[in-house]
Amino acid sequence: MLPLLLACTPAQIQFEAAFDEAVVSTHDTAVADTAEATGPVFDTVSADVHPDMGSLVVMRWDQQRPAEVQAFYTFEDDVWHHAPAVQRDAGAQEQLIVGVPYGYEVTVRLVGGGEETETFVVTTDELPEDAPAPELLAVDEDRLDPDTNFVFGGYGAAFGNGDYWAFVIDRKGRLVWTHQAPSSRIILAPRVSWDGTTFLVDHNSYWGAWDGGTQSEVVGLKIDGSETAVYDTPGLHHPFTDLPDGSLAWGVMSGNDETLEILRPDGEQERLWTCSEFLFSIGESDYCGSNTLTYVEETDTFLFSFYSLDSVVEIDHATGEEVRVYGHVDGAYDFSPFDSSFWWQHGAHYTDTGTFMVSTKDQAGGNETVVREYEVDHDAEELVEVWSFGDGEGIYGDNLGEAWKLPGGNVLHNYGQAGRLREVTTSGDVVWDVVWSTDGIQWLGKTTGIDDLYAFLPTE
Numbered sequence: 001m002l003p004l005l006l007a008c009t010p011a012q013i014q015f016e017a018a019f020d021e022a023v024v025s026t027h028d029t030a031v032a033d034t035a036e037a038t039g040p041v042f043d044t045v046s047a048d049v050h051p052d053m054g055s056l057v058v059m060r061w062d063q064q065r066p067a068e069v070q071a072f073y074t075f076e077d078d079v080w081h082h083a084p085a086v087q088r089d090a091g092a093q094e095q096l097i098v099g100v101p102y103g104y105e106v107t108v109r110l111v112g113g114g115e116e117t118e119t120f121v122v123t124t125d126e127l128p129e130d131a132p133a134p135e136l137l138a139v140d141e142d143r144l145d146p147d148t149n150f151v152f153g154g155y156g157a158a159f160g161n162g163d164y165w166a167f168v169i170d171r172k173g174r175l176v177w178t179h180q181a182p183s184s185r186i187i188l189a190p191r192v193s194w195d196g197t198t199f200l201v202d203h204n205s206y207w208g209a210w211d212g213g214t215q216s217e218v219v220g221l222k223i224d225g226s227e228t229a230v231y232d233t234p235g236l237h238h239p240f241t242d243l244p245d246g247s248l249a250w251g252v253m254s255g256n257d258e259t260l261e262i263l264r265p266d267g268e269q270e271r272l273w274t275c276s277e278f279l280f281s282i283g284e285s286d287y288c289g290s291n292t293l294t295y296v297e298e299t300d301t302f303l304f305s306f307y308s309l310d311s312v313v314e315i316d317h318a319t320g321e322e323v324r325v326y327g328h329v330d331g332a333y334d335f336s337p338f339d340s341s342f343w344w345q346h347g348a349h350y351t352d353t354g355t356f357m358v359s360t361k362d363q364a365g366g367n368e369t370v371v372r373e374y375e376v377d378h379d380a381e382e383l384v385e386v387w388s389f390g391d392g393e394g395i396y397g398d399n400l401g402e403a404w405k406l407p408g409g410n411v412l413h414n415y416g417q418a419g420r421l422r423e424v425t426t427s428g429d430v431v432w433d434v435v436w437s438t439d440g441i442q443w444l445g446k447t448t449g450i451d452d453l454y455a456f457l458p459t460e
Contacts, residue, residue: 103123370390
């Protein structure tokens, strides 16, 4: 039975009452032979709560000989999870256990080299005071995206004042990781790094200290809270993104204008694009305020979304020239039909299938937040609506929000200021629904679905 257990996927392992008995009956001879030939694997094993991140468990041991070792753990319903198997040398070793909610009792053991340790029971720390715990309103576990086990995001209960957090929740709405912003900073646009191994968290002083963003920065964090990098991003007021080459791009608002800045890996800062110059070139005059910046690797372009213009500008990374515009400024692609137009859009991006998706008001003066997905007809210069969701749902977020297609095809819709996060199928069925406090305005920042939190372990 043990070889079958080790072959299971990283999602879940159903515990069976006969597990220990089966291991002994099936493997006692093999284990004994291995032990006699090479000696035991584990010595002085311990398990404790991580000193800095109270939802993590740290297993430590002295390894007596090289072997592939894996940690198994359970914290509810006799469902066993496991960390990745790692080939380890002899010597002092450590394994972090992640994805356990705050305030839960977790049972852990190590398996490797034909042996397994005794079990250890540890209780994770209580939830930090004022941490943003949501309420699970509904879940259809059979229809959830199978590759989205957690959601990473940002949250604050008051704009420009109060506590702001980056967080990870599981599919039961439980917090399994938190990071509190420093004083006079807010978190609006946290994202997963391009390589999927680091949390990139904005410490935004534009709205936190009201200083024009002079102290804004982006911090790279591992799941144990350790910093991997700090990027100075003066003028950062809302969106940023990293690039595959390690650059970081962000929007800088100055008065009624905004620029697109890029910090290169060598530390040089480059101004790629200026909004006022674009407006002048098309004969328009308005203020520039962005809410989303998305890098498109396939075309080496940026999608820069401006709520102030009800438009999204696609910008060439190499030249800084406008490639095309979607929305309502002069020269933008048309909508087909026109009543599928987006207004006050957020989260503009291309999906993996090449469609264009936004979260938007249902109409220019609307009071519902909806998702719109379009086929892009470049020949006709049209956005042709192919799917939408939200009309008649009665949920409205004045600001923020986004909608992203998950790997299995469902859509994760973030309602921003409404403090609501829902997963919906392409047939329009809500299969997951969580809400933060309904008392007052909520500031739910960017959210990203995550498959495996072990990708965020610190590297040696």
